[in-house]
Amino acid sequence: MQRKFPRFSLLLLAMILAGCLACECMMTKDPVYMDLANSNAAPSRAFLFGTDAMGRDIFSMIWYGGRISLLIGFLATLISTVAAVLVGSISGYAPSWADGMIMRTTDIVLSIPSLLLTVFLQAAIGGEGVYRLAVVIGLTSWMSMAKVVRTEVLQLKNTDYVLAARCLGGGFFHILRRHLAPNFAASILFMVVMNVRNAIVAESTLSFMGIGLPVGVISWGSMLSLSENALLSRSWWMILIPGAFLVTTLLCLTNLGNYMRKSINKRHSNL
Amino acid sequence: MRRSYITIIEELIRFVLSVFFLSVLVFTLSRVAPGDPLYAYYGDRVEKMGTLEQEAARERLGLHEPIPVQYVRWVKNAAHGDFGISYQYKRDVKEVIAGRLGNTLLLGGLGFVIIFVLALLLGLFCAWREEKRADKIVCGIGTLTSCIPEFWLSLLLILVFSVWLKWLPSSGAYSMGAEGSLADRGRHLLLPLTVVVLGHLWYYAYLVRNRLLEETRADYVLLARMKGLSGKQVLYRHCLRNALPSYLSMMAIAFPHILGGTYVAETVFSYPGIGTLAYESARYQDYNLLMLVSLMTGILVIFGNMIAEILNERIDPRIYLKTEAQQRR
Numbered sequence: 001m002q003r004k005f006p007r008f009s010l011l012l013l014a015m016i017l018a019g020c021l022a023c024e025c026m027m028t029k030d031p032v033y034m035d036l037a038n039s040n041a042a043p044s045r046a047f048l049f050g051t052d053a054m055g056r057d058i059f060s061m062i063w064y065g066g067r068i069s070l071l072i073g074f075l076a077t078l079i080s081t082v083a084a085v086l087v088g089s090i091s092g093y094a095p096s097w098a099d100g101m102i103m104r105t106t107d108i109v110l111s112i113p114s115l116l117l118t119v120f121l122q123a124a125i126g127g128e129g130v131y132r133l134a135v136v137i138g139l140t141s142w143m144s145m146a147k148v149v150r151t152e153v154l155q156l157k158n159t160d161y162v163l164a165a166r167c168l169g170g171g172f173f174h175i176l177r178r179h180l181a182p183n184f185a186a187s188i189l190f191m192v193v194m195n196v197r198n199a200i201v202a203e204s205t206l207s208f209m210g211i212g213l214p215v216g217v218i219s220w221g222s223m224l225s226l227s228e229n230a231l232l233s234r235s236w237w238m239i240l241i242p243g244a245f246l247v248t249t250l251l252c253l254t255n256l257g258n259y260m261r262k263s264i265n266k267r268h269s270n271l
Numbered sequence: 272m273r274r275s276y277i278t279i280i281e282e283l284i285r286f287v288l289s290v291f292f293l294s295v296l297v298f299t300l301s302r303v304a305p306g307d308p309l310y311a312y313y314g315d316r317v318e319k320m321g322t323l324e325q326e327a328a329r330e331r332l333g334l335h336e337p338i339p340v341q342y343v344r345w346v347k348n349a350a351h352g353d354f355g356i357s358y359q360y361k362r363d364v365k366e367v368i369a370g371r372l373g374n375t376l377l378l379g380g381l382g383f384v385i386i387f388v389l390a391l392l393l394g395l396f397c398a399w400r401e402e403k404r405a406d407k408i409v410c411g412i413g414t415l416t417s418c419i420p421e422f423w424l425s426l427l428l429i430l431v432f433s434v435w436l437k438w439l440p441s442s443g444a445y446s447m448g449a450e451g452s453l454a455d456r457g458r459h460l461l462l463p464l465t466v467v468v469l470g471h472l473w474y475y476a477y478l479v480r481n482r483l484l485e486e487t488r489a490d491y492v493l494l495a496r497m498k499g500l501s502g503k504q505v506l507y508r509h510c511l512r513n514a515l516p517s518y519l520s521m522m523a524i525a526f527p528h529i530l531g532g533t534y535v536a537e538t539v540f541s542y543p544g545i546g547t548l549a550y551e552s553a554r555y556q557d558y559n560l561l562m563l564v565s566l567m568t569g570i571l572v573i574f575g576n577m578i579a580e581i582l583n584e585r586i587d588p589r590i591y592l593k594t595e596a597q598q599r600r
Binding site for chain 2: 108113
């Protein structure tokens with residue numbers, strides 16, 4: 001049952017990442033330049049992946065916009081992971097009445113549809129922009145990870161070494177850093193990778209629906225927000241190519257995440 | 272038996288409290304967020320109105336008072352079944368929602384039933400063919416479908432089936448003049464339904480598969496095999512039966528998620544449902560509509576969680592015993 005190391009996924013992911021980071025070398029055209037004479041052009045030698053309705057070169061936009069999409073993915077995950085670890089470990093470590101209260105609150109927040117929560121948060125933080133969107137996505141996706149952290153901490157807090165650390169006068173953050181975090185890190189690693197994936201999905205969905213990044217800020221999501229137009233003009237390259245990059249990245253991340261998931265059981269089936 | 276009554280009462284109190292906090296939260300959040308509800312009511316005419324006129328309009332809509340006062344009045348009216356009017360549609364919010372509820376129930380409900388059955392079947396199949404080629408193929412396709420964002424899948428389906436092949440309509444819930452036709456309804460439902468089902472299916476199928484794989488490693492399987500039952504019989508009669516309670520409780524939690532998660536499909540396919548309504552009302556400060564929609568979905572979520580907990584305790588007494596033992600300790 002030992003999972004194979006997802007070599008191919010990792011390689012592909014590294015290639016996409018490298019291409020996006022080094023987008024200056026990859027780009028054949030200026031991604032923000034609107035070449036109105038060549039708008040809606042099909043893929044050709046001049047425009048490898050064609051151009052969009054505003055005449056921007058899609059090949060260059062993919063690498064340039066990928067940087068933003070991936071940045072939001074990682075930044076939002078950083079925020080949600082920190083929030084999840086803090087809330088989860090405080091809740092698990094606190095006396096049971098406080099634990100109950102924190103968990104109830106988490107449940108109530110979870111019962112607000114995530115789209116509404118996003119709209120509220122966005123209105124509250126205000127404005128449009130890459131960092132703001134990352135914060136909004138991060139703040140709406142920490143709940144389920146917090147629950148896992150809490151369950152782990154509940155089990156860990158009664159172990160002898162944590163008790164010993166407390167007797168020696170170790171503060172909460174010291175115990176969290178030295179004793180709790182190393183122990184639950186393995187079980188949330190999978191969720192961290194999945195959160196990167198979910199954040200990228202969230203960015204693209206929100207931008208597509210017109211409440212994420214504006215069309216002017218190039219990302220995989222905002223590129224796809226023009227696809228209503230593309231459907232009318234039958235410009236398939238505008239939909240299929242950015243989407244293919246998006247799905248490939250997500251698939252590689254999922255394979256990586258699945259590999260990191262704790263193996264359920266290494267014994268053989270009795271069937 | 273006495274204990275279970277107490278748990279039910281406890282659950283009820285928790286339910287009421289949760290709904291109360293949810294309503295306070297949504298009420299405050301929506302009003303604190305910047306944006307002017309007058310735009311929802313009057314549109315761009317607001318810009319031509321003088322300050323005094325705006326004040327008067329605000330007073331008519333009851334928006335001039337402090338938030339706690341507004342909340343108390345909202346609760347009082349809601350207790351009589353009056354949830355106010357939608358600023359955007361200028362009709363009773365209950366009417367606005369009722370006009371669209373059926374569409375979402377059809378899409379989400381049908382989606383849920385299909386997911387419920389297919390996830391179980393796929394999970395069973397994969398567990399039966401564990402690590403064989405068929406299992407690997409299904410897992411591969413499943414993982415791929417779970418990685419496709421719903422909005423992009425919708426675009427893909429529209430591109431292939433509406434634009435290229437011209438087989439299916441790309442938007443709406445029915446064609447003009449064919450409101451009563453069942454076949455027309457079905458044709459419009461097919462693509463959004465595919466999106467809703469594929470968006471959730473593999474998540475649950477994979478959970479069923481893994482849950483069953485856990486079961487097949489238990490010792491009772493060995494015993495049953497030694498008694499002479501075939502592997503298939505053990506899987507259906509014993510493993511499935513043991514995995515079913517957790518599946519049921521999982522699906523109780525899944526129900527509101529699937530029903531409430533139709534908004535992306537609804538938006539792309541311009542399908543007139545609750546999802547698009549919720550989105551519009553949050554964006555354009557249509558307070559009364561927003562309150563009722565989010566309360567409805569919120570109650571559904573809380574209710575689903577409650578049913579899951581009760582199911583767990585009722586069907587699988589081991590969970591109950593375990594918590595009791597923990598309490599004693």
